[in-house]
Amino acid sequence: MQVDEHSICITRESQMGMYLTAQCLFEKDDYVLVENPGYKPAWKAFEHAKANLLPVSVDKNGLLIDDVIYYLKSGKQIKAIYVTPHHQYPTTVTMSLNRRLELIALSNQYGFTIIEDDYDNEFHFRYRPVLPLSSFTELKNYVYIGTMSKVFAPAIRIGYLASNDSALIEQVSSLRKIIDVQSDSIMEQAVLQLIKDGTIKRHIKKATNH
Numbered sequence: 001m002q003v004d005e006h007s008i009c010i011t012r013e014s015q016m017g018m019y020l021t022a023q024c025l026f027e028k029d030d031y032v033l034v035e036n037p038g039y040k041p042a043w044k045a046f047e048h049a050k051a052n053l054l055p056v057s058v059d060k061n062g063l064l065i066d067d068v069i070y071y072l073k074s075g076k077q078i079k080a081i082y083v084t085p086h087h088q089y090p091t092t093v094t095m096s097l098n099r100r101l102e103l104i105a106l107s108n109q110y111g112f113t114i115i116e117d118d119y120d121n122e123f124h125f126r127y128r129p130v131l132p133l134s135s136f137t138e139l140k141n142y143v144y145i146g147t148m149s150k151v152f153a154p155a156i157r158i159g160y161l162a163s164n165d166s167a168l169i170e171q172v173s174s175l176r177k178i179i180d181v182q183s184d185s186i187m188e189q190a191v192l193q194l195i196k197d198g199t200i201k202r203h204i205k206k207a208t209n210h
Contacts, residue, residue: 001135001144001162008162009172010188012180014119014147017161018042020179021115021143022049024171026079032115033071033081035063039089042082042117051079058088062095065102072110080113080143085133086121094130104139113141113165120150122204134162141165148191151204157184158191 011017018041026032028050034043036055043053054076056067063083072078081103085095095103107114116133124130134144141164148158163169194200 001132002137003162003164006166007164007169008160009169009176010183011159011161011176012183013149013157014117014145014159015041015045016176016179017145017159018045018115018117019048020172020175021145021161021168022046022051023175024168025049025113025115025143026051030079031071031076032079033068033112035083035088037090038082039084039117046082054078056081058091058093060093062088062093062099063103065099065106068103068106072106078110078112080115081107082115082117083133084117084119086118086130087123089117089119095133100133100136104133104136107142108138108140111141113143114139115143115145117145119145119147121146122151123208125208139164143168151200151207152191156187156191158188 011020022045026046026049030051031054032046032051033054033056035058037058046053054071057064062085068081085100087094103114114133118132121132132144133139134142144162146160149156161172
């Protein structure tokens with residue numbers, strides 16, 4: 001992904017990333033598309049920000065683009081879409097390349113933000129890794145949310161979000177400081193050490209083989 005340190009905000013797990021994004025991105029009665037079935041804790045974060053949810057069906061190739069187009073042409077002002085394209089939650093299907101490209105084109109055309117929850121992108125079960133939607137340089141509006149808890153254990157509450165919208169990152173960072181001023185810096189430094197010495201990389205390889 002084409003990001004730098006100014007494009008990233010460290011959070012307490014991915015759920016905080018959902019909450020911060022929702023609070024800073026949505027206004028009352030905004031519409032957000034969500035996968036159905038989907039990840040309900042994210043839905044609750046969006047609803048808490050007074051956004052309206054619109055369900056989009058999923059099949060063996062991921063999100064149904066026809067459903068997205070239907071809502072876009074309905075006259076509703078779609079602010080964002082929430083997706084789990086790597087391993088869709090809960091079906092685990094991977095969104096096809098064609099649908100990824102179609103979704104990116106629609107996002108650019110209509111101006112809605114793609115909120116990508118990439119909760120287990122470290123784990124690839126094919127020969128080639130599946131790149132995030134947010135790694136496509138042509139995508140204009142995205143929020144990418146990830147977590148370390150799937151790599152380590154649920155008790156490791158370190159998440160992160162990235163965006164190419166610098167104003168949104170500033171808003172998210174300001175709200176983050178109100179919620180949790182210092183974060184868990186000792187745990188973050190410990191995880192950083194494991195990243196630098198290659199422990200995490202080796203662990204992911206063993207876990208993937210298992």
